[in-house]
Amino acid sequence: MTMETALGRVRGTGSAEAGAGHWWHERTSALATLILFTWFVVSLARLPALDHQTVSQWLTSPLAAAPMLLLVLATFWHLQLGLIVVIEDYVHEDGSRLFWATMVKFAAVLAGTLAAVSVLMLALGGGSP
Amino acid sequence: MHRNPDRPMSPHLTIWKWGPHMLVSILHRVTGAGLATLGAGLFTWWLVAAAMGPEAYESFSRWLNWLTGVGFEADKTAWGWVKYGFGAAIGVGLTWAFFQHALSGIRHFVMDIGAGYELKTNKMWAVLTMVGAVLLTAGLWFWVIMGRIA
Numbered sequence: 001m002t003m004e005t006a007l008g009r010v011r012g013t014g015s016a017e018a019g020a021g022h023w024w025h026e027r028t029s030a031l032a033t034l035i036l037f038t039w040f041v042v043s044l045a046r047l048p049a050l051d052h053q054t055v056s057q058w059l060t061s062p063l064a065a066a067p068m069l070l071l072v073l074a075t076f077w078h079l080q081l082g083l084i085v086v087i088e089d090y091v092h093e094d095g096s097r098l099f100w101a102t103m104v105k106f107a108a109v110l111a112g113t114l115a116a117v118s119v120l121m122l123a124l125g126g127g128s129p
Numbered sequence: 130m131h132r133n134p135d136r137p138m139s140p141h142l143t144i145w146k147w148g149p150h151m152l153v154s155i156l157h158r159v160t161g162a163g164l165a166t167l168g169a170g171l172f173t174w175w176l177v178a179a180a181m182g183p184e185a186y187e188s189f190s191r192w193l194n195w196l197t198g199v200g201f202e203a204d205k206t207a208w209g210w211v212k213y214g215f216g217a218a219i220g221v222g223l224t225w226a227f228f229q230h231a232l233s234g235i236r237h238f239v240m241d242i243g244a245g246y247e248l249k250t251n252k253m254w255a256v257l258t259m260v261g262a263v264l265l266t267a268g269l270w271f272w273v274i275m276g277r278i279a
Binding site for chain 1: 158165172176177181182186187190234235237
């Protein structure tokens, strides 16, 4: 005989947990990445060259630096959401799943910060000449 | 998580009949994982190199040249074929992965609103994302190579 209600017994044992939020973030970041990446490819194609001088000069304009920063944020937000879904599907043991999900988040934050700081340095003129 | 080993397991990949929709779903994952690691790594390296200065940018460019086959004309030895063949396979593979992931991602948007689940329609769009990705990849590299020759 247990005092636990039927609802209490099943609560938290489903697979969904925070799934809906994750799903929406994946979709919105996908749309943002799609739009920003199209801008990125077209912009690169329109540059006269892709050498250091041209690219760093281009990123001093706020009209290039702002979408580039957004592209970095959207891309890294999207890719860690996606990689975590793959890990959740194929890593079955709780401990290793938590470990790999954390590693993916750390790696995405590290690489994303590196990329974002680089864009800001070029935009604000702190990059090497 | 506790799993009762006496309960039956859901059958996995090996028992299903292959179809374009299954292939496109797997491709979406594989290309996504490739872009998230190799693609994002190259993208980050490019930005960091640009911020660090001409020397760092130069060393990034050398790697990018390898991936896009620049310099192959000057090195038509057996080793050159292997080296540039491998590089181009990664370079072309990454652009294809981008187009495939983008197109199957758009297909996901359509299916998210509840459309395109009829068997024939679903199959047709699955095939079209794969055909489209190959055509866009070919088009991009045609444009890149033509631009280099001209």
